[in-house]
Amino acid sequence: MDEEAREDARRWLAEEGVTRVGEDEWTDGEHPGQRITTADVAVRWADQVFVDERLDPAGQLRLAFGLLDLLDVYWVTAEIGFPLADPEVGLSAEAHWDGYRQRLEAPEAGEALTYSLWVDWFEDARTSASAFAEVLGRDVDRLRADAPEPLLRRAGRVLEVSGPVPWPVKEPALRAAAGVPALHREVFRGLLNGYHSVYGDLEPSAALALLAALDLPPDTEHLTPLRRVLTAGHANHYRSRDAWAAATSHGSDRHGIP
Incomplete structure (x- = not known):
């Protein structure tokens, strides 16, 4: 802000x-x-x-x-x-994206900004890759544990809503962020939303490997069912509607769609 x-x-x-x-x-x-x-x-x-x-x-x-x-x-x-x-x-497109980056790095970011990234830019196949590059993709090489706090805030906010971004576009950023403990929760949310979003995109085996690299509390909500559906090779909730229900039908794992 x-x-x-x-x-x-x-x-x-x-x-x-x-x-x-x-x-x-x-x-x-x-x-x-x-x-x-x-x-x-x-x-x-x-x-x-x-x-x-x-x-x-x-x-x-x-x-x-x-x-x-x-x-x-x-x-x-x-x-x-x-x-x-x-x-x-x-x-200026550069000024436009500067405005987004600046606010994504702020201590507080309005919900409208990240929502617009999701629905206007990431869900649109015509703009998804270029928008992701503008707000994070070009900075992948800078995603390290000692990266500046504003960059980590921006990365976390972008990754959380990156579900609709094509997997080849976002995977390098997800892999880099998986090496930053402070971003593990956001990587998980990005994978989870990639599975549950109508336009979500992920590659099950690669996503499963990323999930295994995250240091998350074992009782993290939706962690076990997400691991199960990915292990079974499911890439999207809406293409395998019964898979999530089956994965959550085991006692404490019975969580609904987030």
């Missing part, structure tokens, strides 16, 4: 008459007696950032990310992504 950009977004909204008056209550200045939600603010105002002629494209993008920091609503990420598809807008 960029506190300065967040404050700029708050001021920009205030200039438009939009101010926060409660936990999830805002006034838009036009109807003083009415209240709107944070989601309403995002839907009504996120697109207006990119038509503010007082700002150049770089300034608009920075303000949009500030609005995301302020509101933490998924729709803001959608509006941030739309201009990339329009070459006439002149929005």
Whole structure:
């Protein structure tokens, strides 16, 4: 989160008459007696950032990310992504991904950001590989136990939602992260989501080898059933719907789909 950009977004909204008056209550200045939600603010105002002629494209993008920091609503990420598809807008893809990387490295990262990575970038076969490269893939060689904490935070957050990323694209990052004890939980979550996501992708034997390399508590929820389905050669819950039920039908392993 960029506190300065967040404050700029708050001021920009205030200039438009939009101010926060409660936990999830805002006034838009036009109807003083009415209240709107944070989601309403995002839907009504996120697109207006990119038509503010007082700002150049770089300034608009920075303000949009500030609005995301302020509101933490998924729709803001959608509006941030739309201009990339329009070459006439002149929005820098590098600046776009810089905004993602910066926030993924912050001590606190909004849920909207990682959700957008999952549903808008990683689930889309046209963008999955390039997006993964931008937010983590190019830094695989830096994933070591002594790596800077911000990089480890970014790696963990990306790996957790990497389920839909094609296995050949994400495997090098997963293998590197398996050598970093601080990332073992996130590697596990990435493998688990790779199995359970509708668009998830993993290679059972390689994923099983990665799972064996992780130092996890033996009672980690879903660990045993995941090991069982991978051992049986199953790659995805939705292509073998009965496999998970069978794997969880053994006493304490009876956990549902996460």
